[in-house]
Amino acid sequence: MAESLIATGRAPWFDVEHGVLDRRIYTDPDIYAEELEKIFARAWNFVCHETQIPDPGDFFMNYIGEDEVIVVRDRSGAIQVLLNSCPHRGNTVCRAEQGHTNSFLCSYHGWNFDLTGGLIGMPGEDTFYRNDVDKSEWGLGRAAQVASYKGFVFATLDPEAPPLEDYLGWVGRLGIDTLATHGDLVAVDGVVKNRIKCNWKLAVDNLYDWYHVKISHGSALRAGLLTDEAMAPMDQMVILGEYGHGIGGPGMSEEQQAEFDARMASGKGEPQWYDLQAQRRLDPAVRETLGPIGTRCLGHPNIFPNLWIALTRQVCLRIPRGPFETELWWFTFMPKDISEEERRHTMFMANHVFGPAGLLEQDDGENWSHSTRGARGTVTRRQPLNFSMGRGHDRVEDDASGQHRIETVVNEHGQRWTYQAWQEWMLADNWQELIANHSMPPKGVV
Ligand code: FES
Ligand SMILES: [Fe+2]
Incomplete structure (x- = not known):
């Protein structure tokens, strides 16, 4: 393997070619100050x-x-x-x-x-x-x-920012559509807020991470929160969008979608891991909005920089509180016309999966804070981090609908795309430069 660009000093923080990250981006106060200017003050x-x-x-x-x-x-x-x-x-x-x-x-x-x-x-x-x-x-x-966009209000502090719909692009819009298609949404009163001693980017990185599930959340699996397969399916789909937006996580193959449709039509066959999420997408209007690939995509969208749209009818903002601390804000949504039973289920999931009392987030937060600690040691922080999983082994497939995607196993494409975009935002002095120089979603082998 050729020498890493970071090792040679020719790439500032993230060596895109090798998937190697300078972990000082999690703790350096100067980088944090620059993020506030170049990312948060500029983004929608x-x-x-x-x-x-x-x-x-x-x-x-x-x-x-x-x-x-x-x-x-x-x-x-x-x-x-x-x-x-x-x-x-x-x-x-x-x-x-x-x-x-x-x-x-x-x-x-x-x-x-x-x-x-x-x-x-x-x-x-x-x-x-x-x-x-x-x-x-x-x-x-x-x-x-x-x-x-569909009831979700965004603001930018930068007059040069492109219009919101252009900023989101089809990937950002699809990300919001995965939640907006649940029905006529109403935000539940009360936003759950808590702080974790971690850098905000580690929380963002994690939403694409389906590698950690069986290890970090082993106790939740043993407790029976979800089955092994439903928690961490091997079938994965990644969709990369402009400006760092992305969707990553489980995805149904065309065959699985066909199996699901046939089973729903005939009432015969064995339940599968995708049933829970796919059920809602039986509605032709939902399929029309999501598109043929979006309908099979069951992963986690992130609207760059810090809005995660979770599968639990929730979104989570990861608000920076200095380089070493992040405030998580959980917003829960309820479709207007759902049954009492479904309402109770949504509330149960909102309280028990993520958030400060969530079975999963307690595991995640612990790991993110220790990863942040690991980037503070004077010598330790000089050791780069490995983001190479799947690099060079997967391919972006086109579709007649225009919805390109990667269909593969557990991978780190979403994380690499996030840090690549983050670096482009940090290297651009203004929106004009960012518009001119940002990477378009990759084609071919990734
Ligand atoms: S009136 Fe606002 S600070 Fe004086
Ligand atoms: Fe997790």
Whole structure:
């Protein structure tokens, strides 16, 4: 094997050709500061679901990187994303995680802001300021662009970012469609939030990781949470999209899909590992939306950088809290028209699989935090990490629908794609450069 590019110093962090990563990207404070600028301040970030703020005056607090934002429906019904920082001394103007208000009144000196962020009042405007302040210039900062896709609201702080639908591309849109096709979704009240002592990228990396399941989650398997085959099937499908979006995990082969369809039609045959997820996709309208490959794809989508769309009718934001800590926010969704039994099942899964009390996430979080620790040692962190699984052994297959994919066994294509994209984002100085220089999804052998 040729010498790694990282070893020769010719690649900054990730040697794409060999799948070798410089683990200092998990702990270096300068790299972290640069991520906040070049990734979070530039990307389209998921901020909330429209059903969380149905009426004018409803708001939900979120973060874009370390910038705290208020997502609020204004009086016209439009969604505003405002920086939660008063332009007087910088105090936050809203302390609640969500709620309803007529305006945002700063608790320090009483400047008051309307639902579009405009400054509408300041104590002593005439007596102390002598009417010398042009209020129209001193509103709250605002996101550069706000847009929704199927009820999922995103915002970017960068005016140069391409439109949301272009940013998502068909892979990002398919990722959201895998959840949106569950029905007319309503976000369940209460977002479950917890912190893990890990770098945010290790949490993202893990959603593509079907190698760890039988080892990390051995106790969950023994406890009977799911069967061996359903937890970690060998049949895998990976779909790589522009700007680092991707979907990775279980996938039904064409033969398995045909077997499933025939079994559903005849009522005869043995249940298979894919039944649980495939069931919902019997609906022709769902198949039409997902497309022929998307219908067979049962993996985990990630909307770059940090939105995981889980199979449990949930999404998880991985919000950075410094290089060594990540806050996980779990949003659960319920289709409007489901039965009481299905509602209870969704809630059971939402509480018992992921999240702080989830059987799986407790195992995962422990490993991510130790991986982060392993990247802090002065000498240890110089040792690169191996991301080579499957490299050069698989092929991207085209489809008449345009939905290309890789069908293979357990692999690390999704992780390599994530770090490759991450590196491209970090090397680009602005959106123009990123648009011009980012890698298109690979073709042929990968
Ligand atoms: S900091 Fe907000 S009014 Fe002074
Ligand atoms: Fe896991």
